[in-house]
Amino acid sequence: MSTDQARSRMTTTSYALLGLLALKPWTTYELTQQMERSLGRIWPRATSKLYEEPKKLVALGLARASDDPVGRRRRTVYSITARGRRALARWLRTPGAGPVLEFEQLLQLHFAEHGSKQDALATLAAARTWAIERNEENLAVGRTYLAGEGLFQDRAAINSLGGRFLTDFYAMVKDWAEWATAIVDAWPDDPAAAQVDMADLAESVRRAEATAEL
Amino acid sequence: MSTDQARSRMTTTSYALLGLLALKPWTTYELTQQMERSLGRIWPRATSKLYEEPKKLVALGLARASDDPVGRRRRTVYSITARGRRALARWLRTPGAGPVLEFEQLLQLHFAEHGSKQDALATLAAARTWAIERNEENLAVGRTYLAGEGLFQDRAAINSLGGRFLTDFYAMVKDWAEWATAIVDAWPDDPAAAQVDMADLAESVRRAEATAEL
């Protein structure tokens, strides 16, 4: 156990892995698969991170690693410890951060005046496609649960909260992209010359006002 | 000009700053304010990054820095160069990434079985509050544009695309949080014992199916 690792603090990523370990023991590869397929939608991390992070959990006494050899190479299986479960429960009591969004395509749209109308439309089309593709994946998972064949069917009640969030999010992105495409279609060729439609603006403000009401 | 910086590549963050410089020259502090108030909603970065990144733009010849002293200390004003404008236009033609979401609160919900029902409800309440507060800010900006008094009123057409996205996003988060609160309210005290309501699940799937249709 390196002192470095023992000293280093728990990040949200650490808890994400710890949470998975609370479900069952996993090999690192299984963890990467699970992240790619599901948890990664709300907490995306590079694969190599997932090989590194559990070591920290072990160093902190929150997880246990067992090496089982496969042929000439080793494979590591991680499982949670009692201390790990307590740490996880403690984390669930702390206030977490709200959604953090990074949206490069929207950033590009935000500077659309410096490119062509075509650029903007292409970006919107890509955003729409993105939403449809992600939704497709999410839908496939939802159907397996509806059929009673989900990977963690006993956790269906909990999983469905996140599933619904993603469903709503993808729908929202798609609808927005279509709305925005109609708007941009009406622009002149030079986006810098585009005039705002006050009626559209007013409608957006009304929507926000509806959300502001308790 | 350090070779290090000249060699380093442009990131999306670099382009975010470059895009702002294309609007007008800014002092670094003004850039931090602008990011905090508006661009940061879709491309959040720490303040110190915003002091560092423009230096790279200068090293790459995409921006110019002018030092103007304020009392005994200096202040840097950055402006874009012709090369910078071309680089920005080129970037607008490249495919950008779709939305990337990090949602710690939802991660906590995902492991709700290891905490109490109260924990889950508190997390959902926090998510709802988050959405309302963010919406409030966004609404305030929208109103200034509707009144014709936006900070960049001439860019209202473009700004309104992003404004609407955020409006829809905050509404979606709030609605989801309220929906989920009702669900969790109906859970037994031990979240691990919660049973999924198949009717709810079916409705989520139907929603996703609606999005999947062209």
Next chain:
DNA sequence: TTCTTCATGTAATTAGTTACATGATTGA
């Protein structure tokens, strides 16, 4: 038996954050 894909990991690099420091300005 060879090729490809799955599986398992490390190393090098970088992007980003947290912490710190201090001058300028304003209002009590």
Next chain:
DNA sequence: TCAATCATGTAACTAATTACATGAAGAA
């Protein structure tokens, strides 16, 4: 004239990514 806050920046650190490497398993 003092305190608080605004404004400006650097340094140290760390989380995370990209690139690389290679063995195992299964298909052709």
